[in-house]
Amino acid sequence: MPFESVKSLIKENLPDAFIEVEDMTGTQDHLAITVYSDQFKGKMLIEQHQVLMDILKEKLKQEIHAVKLKTLTIEKAREKGLID
Amino acid sequence: MNKNPFNIINSDAPSVKGEAVTERDADKSLEITLRIKNLISSSDIFLFMKGVPEAPMCGFSANVIGILQQMNVPFKTFNILEDYDLRDAIKAYSNWPTYPQLYFRQKLIGGNDIVTELYESGELEELFKS
Numbered sequence: 001m002p003f004e005s006v007k008s009l010i011k012e013n014l015p016d017a018f019i020e021v022e023d024m025t026g027t028q029d030h031l032a033i034t035v036y037s038d039q040f041k042g043k044m045l046i047e048q049h050q051v052l053m054d055i056l057k058e059k060l061k062q063e064i065h066a067v068k069l070k071t072l073t074i075e076k077a078r079e080k081g082l083i084d
Numbered sequence: 085m086n087k088n089p090f091n092i093i094n095s096d097a098p099s100v101k102g103e104a105v106t107e108r109d110a111d112k113s114l115e116i117t118l119r120i121k122n123l124i125s126s127s128d129i130f131l132f133m134k135g136v137p138e139a140p141m142c143g144f145s146a147n148v149i150g151i152l153q154q155m156n157v158p159f160k161t162f163n164i165l166e167d168y169d170l171r172d173a174i175k176a177y178s179n180w181p182t183y184p185q186l187y188f189r190q191k192l193i194g195g196n197d198i199v200t201e202l203y204e205s206g207e208l209e210e211l212f213k214s
Binding site: 044045046049050053068069 | 179198
């Protein structure tokens with residue numbers, strides 16, 4: 001199951017992260033990935049996405065064709081009521 | 085042309101050459117970096133895109149152009165489909181794998197997803213006014 005390996009890879013790099021992975025096409029290679037982590041604090045949105053793209057770099061060369069990213073700090077995610 | 089809403093890693097990335105970088109190669113790469121810097125310095129708001137504002141060649145580029153025109157801000161663009169050297173070099177320069185790429189004061193703001201998100205939240209307008 002590629003989802004689990006994507007999740008654990010992100011978790012290894014961002015231990016505090018809340019992670020959701022969604023299959024957008026039913027083919028398991030176009031993923032919508034949502035990550036909340038305080039590692040994103042003080043970073044511009046592009047820098048937050050770059051953190052994730054770097055983590056997923058090897059996977060993007062192989063089993064994953066494309067990703068749609070959504071990133072927030074844990075603080076922001078709480079503010080928006082997305083997590084408790 | 086790329087119509088789906090994802091960050092696609094291009095499979096046509098140049099392969100690593102097994103030879104040492106010659107002085108000539110180094111000169112060329114310096115020249116290309118200078119060209120990139122000159123381009124993104126030519127306007128506070130600068131967009132690397134596929135096609136031109138009047139005729140974007142990709143839905144994502146069209147969307148970002150639409151946002152900039154909606155905001156009524158001055159901007160300049162460069163059509164990366166016309167220069168393959170630059171097209172690959174910019175990806176390395178910005179550490180970002182796709183186009184379009186929007187810059188503000190020489191800093192990469194993002195591609196279509198990020199620009200759309202920042203526009204909808206009002207942060208893009210705030211940034212441009214800063």
